[in-house]
Amino acid sequence: MATVRARSESVADAAARSAATQTGVGSARVPWFLILPLTLLVVWTVAVDRQWVTQGIVPSPVQVAKSWHRWIFGGPGLGLSPYSGTWLANVMYSARRVLEGFLLAAVVGIPLGLFIGWNRLVARVVDPSIQLLRPVPITAWLPFSIAVFGIYDASALFLIGLGAFYPIVVNTTHGVRDTNLLLLRAARMLGAGPGTILTKVVFRSALPSIFTGLRLGIGVAWTAVIVAEMIAVKSGLGYVLWDAYYVGRMDICVATMFSVGLLGFASDRILQLIARWFLRWRALEAVA
C-alpha cells in the first residue's frame, strides 16, 4: 500500500505547487484589478473638469459620490430631495424581485430542463416552443405583461422569471444530454431505476451546466428587473433610474447604474460560492 499512499501525496504536492505558482505569477500583492477602474475614473474626472463633455449633462465622479452618499444615508435638514435616504429601500425592492423571479425560473427551469434532456418525447413536445419563444426579447414582452398583470409586482415577476428561465432550461438540458453513458450503465448495473438515475446520476452530472445556467439567469434577472421597474412598477432601482432621468438628475442615474452593477456582481459571486461548494469534487479534478 506504500506506493499507493505516495501517489496520493504527490497529488497533494501538485496542488500546493500550482497554488504557489499562481500567487507567484501575479507577484507581490499588486491589486491589478484596480488599475483599469482608477484610470477610467481619472479620465472621467478630467473630461468633466475640462468640459470635454456637455456641461450639466454628465456629472463628475465627486458629484455622483456625494449624491449617492446622500441617497444612501440621507442628508441634513429637511429631506426636500425625494432621493434622500431611500437607497436601501429601493435596493430591497429590486433585490426581492430578482430573487423571487430567479427562484421561480430555477424551480420551473431546472426540472423542465431535466425532463427535456432525459425524455425524447418531452423534448419533442416542449423544446421547439421554447426555442421559438426564446428569441423574443423580454423588452418585447413588456406591453403584454402590463396588459395581463397590470402595473403590479406580478408583471415584474413574470418578466424577470421569463428572462432567467431560458438560460437555466437550455443549460440544464445541455448538461443532462452530456451525461456519460458509462455512468448510466454503471448505475443501471447497480440496480438503479429511472428515478434514482435521474436524481443521483443525471442531475449530479448536469450540475455544473445547471450552475452555468443559473449564473447567466441571474444576470438576465437584473436586466429584466430594471426594465420592468422602469415601466411596469413604481418602486425599485429601475423606477428611480427612469424617474431621475425625467427630472434631470443624471448623478442619481449614474449612482443607480453603479448600484445595479455592484448588486449583479455580488449575486454572481454568491452563486459562484454556492457552486463551488456543490462542485467541490470538480476542483480536485482540476488539480489532479
Added chain:
Amino acid sequence: MPPVVELVDVWKEFVTGRRRVEALQAIDVAIARNEFAALLGPSGCGKSTLLNMVAGFDAPTRGRALFNGEPVRAPDPRRGVVFQEPALFPWYTVRDNLAFGPRTQGLTATQYDPKVQLFVDQVGLTGFESHYPAELSGGMKQRVGIARVLVMEPEVLLMDEPFGSLDAQTRSVMQELLLAVWERHHQTVLFVTHDIEEALLLADSVFVMTARPGRIKKRLAVDLPRPRALEVTTSPYFNEMKRDVLALIREESLRAAGER
C-alpha cells in the same frame, strides 16, 4: 445444474445508416458456476459486445443470452460489471461510490456500512474512504470499481478489460489482487481481455475469439493449480500454453490485417 451464463447461437449485427457490420457470428458459450472464464481476442473482435449482451446493455440480433437459464432482459446487480474506464461517480467519495448499490436496494447506513468497509479493506483502500475519485490514481480508481460491484455480492462478475488502461506494474498488482479476491469469494467471472498472459494467469477456461466477425475459435482449459500467483507465468506449462494461444491469435491477426 444449468450454466450460470450461456450464449446460444448468438449473432450480432450493427446497422449505422446503410452500413451493416457483422460483429458476432454463431457464438456458443457456457460458463459454469464458480468458473473463471476469459474471453480473449484481438481488438475489435466483438468481445466487449458479447459481454454487454450478458450484462443486459445490448441484445443479440439473433440467438439467446441466458442467465441461470432465463433470458437476459436488463442490467441486474446479480451481474456486476467492471468497465475498462472505472466509471465511478465523480461527485461521490469512495465510500459513497460503494454505497450506491446498497442504497439503491433500500438498505440503511447501519446495514451496509460494515460491508462497505469490508470491501474497501479487501481492495486495499483503507484510509481513502473519504477521497473523491479525482484524488485517486488509475489503479486505485479501478479498485473502487471492483469493490463497488463486489459489495452487491453478484453471482457473476463481468469484467471488460478492467486493467487495460493501467501501466504494466499496476496491472500485475491488480491481477494479484483480483486473484486474492476471487480465492475468497469464488464468483463466476467473465473476463474480457486481449492480453494472453492475463487470460492464462487468471482464468480456468479461455475462449479464443477470431477477428471480426467474431466467432469462438477455441476453448482452452487452463490446468494451473490454485491459488495462483504471478510466478506461474514463468512455469513451462504456462509458456507452452502461451505459445499455443499465440499461434491461434497470430493466425487471426494476420487474417484481419490481410483483409484490410
